Amino acid sequence: MKAIVVGSGFGGLSAAALLAKDGFEVTVLEKNEQVGGRASVYAENGFVFDMGPSWYLMPDVYENFFAEFGKKPEDFFKLDRLDPSYRMFFGDEKVVDVASDIEKNYELFESFEEGGAEKLKKYLETSEEIYDFSIDEMLYKDYTSILDFLNGRLLLKGYKLKIWENLQHYVNNKFESDEARKIVQYSIGFLGGSPQNTPSFYHIMSHIDLTMGVFYPQGGIRKVASSMKELAESYGVEFKFNEPVEKLEVEDHVVKGVVTSKDTYSADVVLVNADYPFSEMELLKPEFQTYNEKYWDKKVLAPSALVAYLGIDREMDKLTHHNLFLDKDWEAGFETLFNPKKAGWPENPSYYVNVPSKTDKSAAPEGSETLFILVPLAPGIEDTEILREKLYNQIMDDLEAKIDENIRDHIVVKRIFALTDFKERYNAYKGTALGLSHTLRQTALWRPTHMSKKVKNLYYSGHYTHPGIGVPMVLISSTIVANEIKERHG
Numbered sequence: 001m002k003a004i005v006v007g008s009g010f011g012g013l014s015a016a017a018l019l020a021k022d023g024f025e026v027t028v029l030e031k032n033e034q035v036g037g038r039a040s041v042y043a044e045n046g047f048v049f050d051m052g053p054s055w056y057l058m059p060d061v062y063e064n065f066f067a068e069f070g071k072k073p074e075d076f077f078k079l080d081r082l083d084p085s086y087r088m089f090f091g092d093e094k095v096v097d098v099a100s101d102i103e104k105n106y107e108l109f110e111s112f113e114e115g116g117a118e119k120l121k122k123y124l125e126t127s128e129e130i131y132d133f134s135i136d137e138m139l140y141k142d143y144t145s146i147l148d149f150l151n152g153r154l155l156l157k158g159y160k161l162k163i164w165e166n167l168q169h170y171v172n173n174k175f176e177s178d179e180a181r182k183i184v185q186y187s188i189g190f191l192g193g194s195p196q197n198t199p200s201f202y203h204i205m206s207h208i209d210l211t212m213g214v215f216y217p218q219g220g221i222r223k224v225a226s227s228m229k230e231l232a233e234s235y236g237v238e239f240k241f242n243e244p245v246e247k248l249e250v251e252d253h254v255v256k257g258v259v260t261s262k263d264t265y266s267a268d269v270v271l272v273n274a275d276y277p278f279s280e281m282e283l284l285k286p287e288f289q290t291y292n293e294k295y296w297d298k299k300v301l302a303p304s305a306l307v308a309y310l311g312i313d314r315e316m317d318k319l320t321h322h323n324l325f326l327d328k329d330w331e332a333g334f335e336t337l338f339n340p341k342k343a344g345w346p347e348n349p350s351y352y353v354n355v356p357s358k359t360d361k362s363a364a365p366e367g368s369e370t371l372f373i374l375v376p377l378a379p380g381i382e383d384t385e386i387l388r389e390k391l392y393n394q395i396m397d398d399l400e401a402k403i404d405e406n407i408r409d410h411i412v413v414k415r416i417f418a419l420t421d422f423k424e425r426y427n428a429y430k431g432t433a434l435g436l437s438h439t440l441r442q443t444a445l446w447r448p449t450h451m452s453k454k455v456k457n458l459y460y461s462g463h464y465t466h467p468g469i470g471v472p473m474v475l476i477s478s479t480i481v482a483n484e485i486k487e488r489h490g
Contacts, residue, residue: 001489004029004258004267006245009037011462011474012273013228014065018482020235021069022490024269028237029260031244031427036225037273038426038433039471044413046365047311049372050222051417052433053471054354055190055322056215057208060135061472062224065479069231076227078218080359085214086322088186089402090179093328097320098183100213112177120210123174123184127207134204139467142480143445164440170200182326189352189376191469192302192434194334199440216321216359221471245274248283254456269457269489271481276448276464277429290453300442302434302469303337303376304419306391310371311364311413316355318403323353325402336378338437343378345387351375351395371407373399380430383419392416435463443468450481459485 003024005016012028013035020026034040038052056062062073073079084097099105102124109116167188175181185195187205217223229239240260248270249257258265272279277296280289327333327350336346354372357364364370375395400407419431436442447466452458461478463469468477 001025001268002027002266003269003271003485004265005271005273006258006279007031007037007273007462008035008229008239009273009462009474010039010225010228010471011478012037012271013225013232014475014478015271015273015461015482016237017228017232017235018068018478019269019271019485020232020237022482022486024485024490026232026235026237027265028232028239029243029245029258029265030239030241031274032425033241035229035239036222039221039225040425041220041222042309042415044415045311047309047368047370047413048220048222048363049309049370050220050356051307051309053221054356054372056217056221056224057190057470058212058472059215060212061475065475066231068479071231073217073224076230077223079215080218082214082216082321082359084320085209086324087320088179088183089323089325090182091326091328092402094179096179098210102211105210109180109183112180113175116175116177116180119175120180120184123203124207124211127203127205128211130201131204131207134201138444139473139476140480142450142484143466144449144451165200166196167198167200167202168195170203171195178328182330186324186326191438192432193437193439194338196331196334197300197338197437197439199438199443201443202438214322216356218360219362220356220360224471245283248288248455248458250284250288250455253288253454255458267457269459269485271459271461271485273460273462275427275429276435276460276462278427279460282427284455288452288454291448296429300338300437300439301379301430301432302437304379304381304422304428304431305377305417305433306375306388307417308371308373308392308395309413309415309417310373310407310411312369312371312407312410313367313412314369314410315367316369316371316403316405316407318405319353319355319358321355321358323355324350325353325399326350333376337376338378343381345377345381345391346375349375349391349395351399353399368412377419379419379432381419383431388416388418434469436468438468450477450484457489 003019003026005012005028008030016026040051042049083100106117109120184206243260247259255270352374357370422428422431461481465477467473
């Protein structure tokens with residue numbers, strides 16, 4: 001059985017390896033020059049940047065994936081647990097480190113508000129409970145009809161833990177201080193959402209980062225991608241680069257040919273890891289599209305971003321590996337991202353600074369630093385060089401002021417990546433960096449399906465599908481769809 005995988009992001013890499021293990025003859029067709037999809041690599045003058053994902057969370061999911069092959073993550077890369085996990089800058093008022101030691105975090109929360117330690121303990125207890133339930137009952141299960149969702153255990157758990165209210169309301173009932181509330185809500189950005197539009201179910205993120213910990217694979221996320229390529233190739237997977245797919249030829253509701261810029265490939269099964277809206281609307285004729293433009297236009301998209309990749313010829317003493325700069329009025333920032341009437345380039349954005357060279361000496365020359373600066377942007381807005389430079393300089397003014405260090409005079413490598421680049425490099429719909437946000441109506445059953453409803457041998461993996469955004473979620477998505485393909489075609 002021949003399987004063609006379109007796209008070599010983490011969804012394509014993991015699915016290709018799983019299908020090859022199950023006996024399929026697998027070819028991966030990649031538009032760009034390397035594997036990884038949004039986890040591409042940019043290197044210049046000795047500075048090496050992970051262009052996309054930079055957080056290694058949910059180590060149990062990686063372990064589950066590699067266990068499918070009788071392997072462990074440690075067989076491919078060394079994992080370090082970060083301490084501090086990250087540093088939080090609360091406007092101009094306060095800077096705190098969130099530690100890898102949960103006892104220190106209890107003390108931190110007690111300093112925020114009276115009884116903060118006990119409040120955090122109780123919050124994390126429910127967070128862990130729902131995380132364990134999710135892993136056991138929800139995340140690895142596909143949803144194809146409402147009957148899959150309406151089971152007694154799920155409904156009972158949902159009622160008990162109030163997963164139907166939004167995260168902001170849930171958190172505000174648990175904590176009083178601004179600092180505590182923001183620490184347990186910031187990570188919702190990993191899911192491309194805001195506290196107002198994300199179900200409280202996703203407070204599992206607090207268990208993920210505060211209890212399970214934040215890790216870093218030596219060599220970066222790029223090392224994880226190259227390890228999965230190595231694993232796939234060990235099972236005979238063939239990779240073809242710089243070969244964008246241009247069309248899926250369908251006859252009698254079956255893909256008969258995958259047409260690229262260089263060749264046409266026949267296949268028994270086609271799995272698409274490329275951008276879901278692009279693949280449906282650009283590679284298929286309208287009669288074979290499960291989701292048309294009207295469908296996608298109504299969806300709540302996760303943000304795009306302006307990302308600055310900077311190589312600095314000095315060390316940055318005031319920054320740690322992960323740094324979050326949160327504006328005091330961050331609710332206004334979410335309005336700019338998710339309210340179509342207010343969408344535009346932000347005035348006072350929150351932003352994230354990653355300095356992997358603090359942990360990984362291969363990321364920069366000795367005595368230097370790599371900086372990855374990310375500012376969330378609304379998808380679909382205008383993108384010009386003037387707007388980019390204005391926001392970039394605004395952020396640099398703010399960053400240099402808050403850490404009281406000069407950065408711009410020490411830049412030896414600079415690259416700006418924003419909406420237009422997401423569209424051109426990844427065919428990202430409206431320039432989104434992450435896909436679909438995790439609103440209640442875009443969770444589980446209500447995310448785009450793994451199986452095409454119009455084409456019998458066409459499947460999808462990636463962050464648009466269940467369970468959603470983030471590398472661990474994409475690995476689970478591939479596990480689900482690979483099992484379905486094996487059952488139907490293997």
